[in-house]
Amino acid sequence: MKRLATLLTLALAALLTGCAGMRVVDSQVLAVANVPPGVQLQGAKYRFERLPSQAGNPEAGLAEQQAEQALAAVGLVRDDAAAQLSVLVGFQGTQYLADPWGYPYPGTYGSISIGRGVPWGSGVGFGMGMRFPPPTQYRREVSLILRDLKSGQVVYETRASHDGPWSDSTTIFATLFKAALAHFPTPPAGPQRVNIEIPR
Incomplete structure (x- = not known):
C-alpha cells in the first residue's frame, strides 16, 4: 500500500508539473473559402501585399514573419516572383482593466503592439467591490x-481573436495566426473555437 501511495503521488506530481508548464490559447476563428474552379490553394505560391497605412510599419513586418510561419505549416510557399496569391495580413491588440465579471472598465483601453504590451493610460476609477489592483x-x-x-x-x-491575461504579445499573435489557418483550406461553416497549447 505504501508503494502504491508513492506511485500515485509521483504520478500526480508529474501531471501537475505538465499542466503548470503549458497553457491553452482559446481562439475564436471564422474562416470562409471561395475558391473558383481551377484555383488550387494547397501548395500555392504567394506574396504579401500591404495597405498604404501599413507601409514602412515595422509591426507589419513582424506580423508577416509570424504569418509566413503559419502559412508554411499548411503548405503555402512564399515566392514573390512567381506568386499565384497575395496575402494581406491584419492585426490589432488592446489591453484593459477587467471588472469582476471580466468586462472592461470604461476608460482603461490602451493599444498594444504585436511585439510587446504598453502600459494602460490614466482615467481609471476604483469603486466598491473592485479588486485592487484589477486584472x-x-x-x-x-x-x-x-x-x-x-x-x-x-x-x-480568415480571422482569429483571443481575450486573455497573458502579456507576451509576440507569442500570442503567432499562435493566433496558427489558429486562423487551423482548418485551411476547407474551413467549416460558422465561428469555430480553436485551442492551441503553448508553453507558459
Missing part, C-alpha cells in the same frame, strides 16, 4: 485575406 486583460485579433492574383478574387478569408 489586466488583453484582446488580440489577426486576419488573413488571400486573393487570386490572376482574377483579383478573394479566395480565402
